[in-house]
Amino acid sequence: MTGFNDQVIEEFRQNKGKLGGMFEGWRLILLTTVGAKSGKRWTSPLGCLEIDGKTVVVASNMGAPRNPGWYHNIRHDHRVAVETGTETYEAIAALPSTMERDALFAKVVAEDPGFAEYQAKTTRELPVVILHRIDDRVRGMGDFLVEVHEWLREELKTLRAGVDDLVAGRAESLAMEKSLRAHCVSFCEALTKHHTGEDMGAFPMLAQRFPALAPTLAKLGEDHVVVATLQKRIRELVEGYVHGESDPVSLREDFDALAGKLEAHFAYEERTVVAALNLTAPAYG
Structure with a gap:
């Protein structure tokens, strides 16, 4: 033939x-x-x-x-x-x-x-x-995913600034600790919801429609497990932080490890699945 x-x-x-x-x-x-x-x-x-x-x-x-x-x-x-x-x-x-x-x-x-x-x-x-x-540009779930990532990135910056203030001894400690805990809870809950939605909805849909993405989706799923472990560690450190007793430098080091892993994860996800998501499902709203 x-x-x-x-x-x-x-x-x-x-x-x-x-x-x-x-x-x-x-x-x-x-x-x-x-x-x-x-x-x-x-x-x-x-x-x-x-x-x-x-x-x-x-x-x-x-x-x-x-x-x-x-x-x-x-x-x-x-x-x-x-x-x-x-x-x-x-x-x-x-x-x-x-x-x-x-x-x-x-x-x-x-x-x-x-x-x-x-x-x-x-x-x-x-x-x-x-x-x-792929040059037919329609707002889709991939664009929505990027917007969620941008919000999470901004929350990470806010949390990092709070940790920096603790390390530097800036601001009134009790108020700062309370604000940091509130931001941490909000961020962790949003991140967990985002990753659960991907694991239960977006990723299975992509796996069915785009079998070639199987290795990529497997890696992203593994990233979610690593991020969840780091996220749990950060939340425990923030919620258990006691001024004058806890080490803010250690907290910042662990936080930076989570932020670095998350940023690499977000970048990889945006590079590999956004186009397929845009072509598979429309964005909400």
Whole structure:
């Protein structure tokens, strides 16, 4: 099939997406993925459909027993390139939930009954893939996540300033300790709620739709465990702080360890999952 595909790709590019012969009248795209094993870029001509404003492709492999290579690739790296004949753009390949997949496949078959014939030839369920164009800017959950991080960063700065005041002996000690405890409780509760929401909601959703993110999500989950331990330590130190008895320098060192870990965690999360979150769910409000 490699030689045949090469001919189709060449004709597609020469004629701005228009093909003759057996493909005349078809709507095709060229999908470029990164090989899961080789790391090389591979281009595949695929039939595509526009359904409910979404670009949809089906890993039919013409009803063969196994999924096509390009589908295997997107499960390891969801970043793809799409050529329409008139433009090329970057996209993220997402797998819909089971219910959404079934509804989409029904619409695919309604538009092109040939896919029902492919499904009848094999026992595997034909995967349906949504190609999200990443330059379509819509405010999504990824943007909301960044805003939450910014709020948490500001709270960290406020807490750090309070710890610095304790170390330097500035301000009235009892009032400062009370304010620091209140800020610590507020911050810790917000951080716990944020990470619980990710572990129970956002991360499972991303894992289903973007299998390639599995190692990233596993690392983020491990970070949450480390952060929770540091967070517990800081809260214990702040709540147990006694002026004249506790060591504020030790408190600041532990606090800086938590702040450094959190900042690295926030930065990694923003770098790896924000784009996928934006394309998966709208922001609240």
